[in-house]
Amino acid sequence: MKSFVKGESKTKKTSSGFARHLEFKKGFLKNPFFYFGFFSLFLFGLLFFSSDGLVGISHSKNNAAGFYKNIDNSENNDLFFNQNKLLAVETPDLKIIQDNFVYGISTPHIVTTQVLGSMFGESSLVDRKEIIEYSVESGDTIKGVAGKFGVSEDTIAWANNISKNSALKVGQTLVILPVSGVLHIVKAGDTIGAISKTYKAKMEDIISTNSLSGELDIFIGDILIIKGGSMPPKPISSIVSAPLNESLFIYPAEGQITQGLHFYNAVDLANKCGAPVYAAASGVVQRVRYGWNFGGGNQVTILHAGGIVTYYGHLMTIFVKPGDSIDVGQRLGLMGSTGLSTGCHVHFGVTGAKNPLAKFFIGSVIKYK
Template identity: 30%
Template sequence: MLRKKLVITLTTARGSRQYTLGQLARYLLALFLVMSVCSFFVSNLLLVKTSDELDDLEQGINSLASQYEMTLGAQELQKGQLDQLSTTLQELKVERDHLQEENLRIGELNETLDASLYGLEDLLGLPPSEEMTSDRADALTVMTNQRLFFLSVLPNGEPTQGIRITDGFGMRMHPIHKKRIMHNGIDFKADIGTPVYATADGAVEYAGLHKQSGFGKLIILQHALGFKTYYAHLSDVKVKSGTFVSKGQLIGLTGNSGISTGPHLHYEVRYLFRPVDPAPFVAWNISNFESLFSEVKGVKWASLRKMYPLNQALQTAQQ
């Protein structure tokens, strides 16, 4: 009977105790042990499987995090591109507005230029054009430059702002010699010290007191194409012989030196040493440019026209 019993001995500090289990208890204990072992293995299997699933889940989370970061980067890139596009569009709008303003300004300039060119025709004494073409504008430019060239090198305009002309060119009764003699210039009545200006570009041939002629203080200027101008009875000379002067430059002051009955400027124009009437030269300007060539008879203008075909470009543009 003892073989069918299970004896369990427990030893403590107080001594040992034995416990006897029956057959049923043994079966229950064995079943418990078997179930414990099975539970242990099953738990381990479940734990391993759960660990693998957790690893997979962690990898999935990491992948999602990477994708999220990539998505955020793409969004930032798109935002930067949109900002750049917005800036570009704003710059294009500003440029468009600038171009519109520039086109308006160019249009206004073209209108002003056309008006100026039509005004230039009037200034040149020409009939108005029906249409201002580029050829016409070029011809007007050439013609203007040509006239300005001649007006700078040939005597024109008044040499001083005199009160009036008291004596003209031609035969007259001399106020001192009391006999009729040739007066080779024109006299401008002017107070002593009135400025005297060169009527064209040139070189100073003589500047100083000229006793032999009775002109007193005298300036002689040499100009282009054989012309000279004389400025007599001055009170002061502002230039020196051998120097160059430009049209409109101050060269002296009016006076009463030499053989003179009162303050005035005696002004002469000479061509190849021969006096010519200064009046047409005094009245000559850009708007009556052709008048000089018909009024001054002592100069062979035809040969000058062969050298400088006046208004040829304009005639070509009108054909």
């Protein structure tokens, strides 16, 4: 009897505990925070296991870190005044670069029709979107060259300041426009309306051919293709290339000169992809363009004192934007091979002054002291 009473008491305790458990569970299930927490956990798990986004973020950060470790001077802020780690303002977008271009060196871009044919295909020599430089071959005439590229004889003559009747020399370099017309370099006071009247061309053609946003979208030093235009009888005043005060200018990058002075008043300076490119002097950023751009690739132009404009082409990544005030030696971007390019280099052009790199021979190595 004694043991039975104990057993009954134990049974009552067990039943009572089970009842409290049921009451707790019912109360817990009625709590809305339970369902919110469960749903949140389920959603997080679904996102985590169905996407590699979190892994990709970590992977891209590791790639970027490795990329910068391989860039010369990326951590050297004493090269030009105080850079304040401007490289960190915008990380490169890490575009996919062909393996043979990562450490590729640019070769001269003056080409023959055979080279152009292999690059674009024979039929596309006529249907081009870039300004090229052509090396005259034996037997070439202005009429023949014009026919090869689908432009007028006048276009060839005007772009190269020669007569239609001029005899061509083997090895002579000719600037070839993608369409028949005239080249114009924008000067202070120029407007699209005035330019169109001067060359008897349509304003809409000038705007569309040069990918301008409108009539006001021109800057000093811009090189415009005037489609369908013709050279006026009275010569257009040319841009004066005044001597450059080299004490105010620096070289835009370290590297090797791979092509001497060529269109337009430019020199090619090659290095590995990702090498930093700097502003040659203080000024204001006029243009920042991405894409093909007549073969110039990603590019920046800067207006300096005295109306001098410097141009930096074929960049991989750009760190500045239009309107930015730039100090001499400020990092503009990273050297690349965008546009019509055979290797990583910067196409450094100067409008309104002599190019400070023009004095170096091809093969010269430029290094900062």
